Amino acid sequence: MTSPVQKILVIGGGFSGMAAAIQCAKLGMQVDMVEIDAKWRAYGAGISIGGPTLRALKTIGVLDAFRERGYCGDGVNLFTASGQALGQLPTPRVAGPDVPGGGAIMRPALADILAKATVAAGVKVRLGCTFTAIEQRADGVDVAFTDGTQGRYDLVIGADGLYSKVREAEFPNAPTPQYTGQGVWRAVVPRPADITCATMWLGQKVKTGVNPVSQDEMYLFVTEDREANEYIDPQRWPQMLSDLLAPFSAPLMQTIRAQISAQSLINYRPLESLLMPRPWFSGRIVLIGDTVHATTPHMAAGAGIGLEDAIVLAEELERAATLDAALQAFQDRRWDRCRMVVENSGRLGEIEIAGGDKAEHARIMRDTLMSLAKTI
Helix, strand or coil: CCCCCCEEEEECCCHHHHHHHHHHHHCCCEEEEEECCCCCCCCCCEEEEEHHHHHHHHHHCCHHHHHHHCEEECCEEEEECCCCEEEEECCCCCCCCCCCCEEEEEHHHHHHHHHHHHHHCCCEEEECCCEEEEEEECCEEEEEECCCCEEEECEEEECCCCCCHHHHHHCCCCCCCEEEEEEEEEEEEECCCCCCCEEEEECCCCEEEEEECCCCEEEEEEEEECCCCCCCCHHHHHHHHHHHHCCCCCHHHHHHHHHCCCCCCCEEEEEEEEECCCCCEECCEEECCHHHHECCHHHCCHHHHHHHHHHHHHHHHHHCCCHHHHHHHHHHHHHHHHHHHHHHHHHHHHHHHHCCCHHHHHHHHHHHHHHHHCCC
């Protein structure tokens, strides 16, 4: 069957946008991508990756590169703040029997892997460029760009993130990102030989953890309640992060605390979420990734469901008889899964803020992991 789409524009060069460009280019479609950042940068420290995300990376064709530059391991070890073992969360090997159930990598490294794959796929990438106007017509979408050029496309994919300008322009009644009442700190520290998978320490109101991102390094994450979404001077970050780790008497946490410095690639991010109601498409414009379902990191699934969006969209474009049928099928396959991740992650945050039922917290995590392990 011939695809109803031959020429595609992807707006946004983040993880989901790059994945969509790669998957569509594999099908022989002509793909242009515009990315407003002239240096195509990825901000932040490490990113935890679950088994379903490793499966998506395998489908895209970059799993080997991920394993070379990142780190994979099985399970999530849980401890009290003092270091007493609580047990291990299993992480099924859904990407294949030879692929561990989870992993982590530095965000810039994963971005570089996907960027190289995007260029290798034949995608025409323009950096420091975005759209100024989008006008839909019966037979195409006319797009004007900030570099003064214009183009006509069969489909425009909006993948420009949490504060999407495509969503703002084409879906003016869509919700806006909402602050959740928590923030997450991240930093990069040396990896001890005995840390071979994600490991977490659970305090009364603060939780912390580490995940290896390479043979030599791991990234530290600390989630805290913070009433207001306020600016924090980066010069204060090392001391604030050190103070948050003070109640954790577990020996490794105190070793890490002593290592924290201005050179630790510390990053603080207030947690925001967004779930845009259906429809996620209008005519020849469709939204994917954080543009429609930005989630907090409680299930380590935000990047993964964005990559899955790209895979499913390409699959439906390949087999559908019409563009409308393809976009409807894409939305039908993605809605419940993405809604589950956003809502369940949000609920985990609410339980943590309220000091709520730990049994409910564990049940939500277990059920969500089981659901994500299912095929897409």
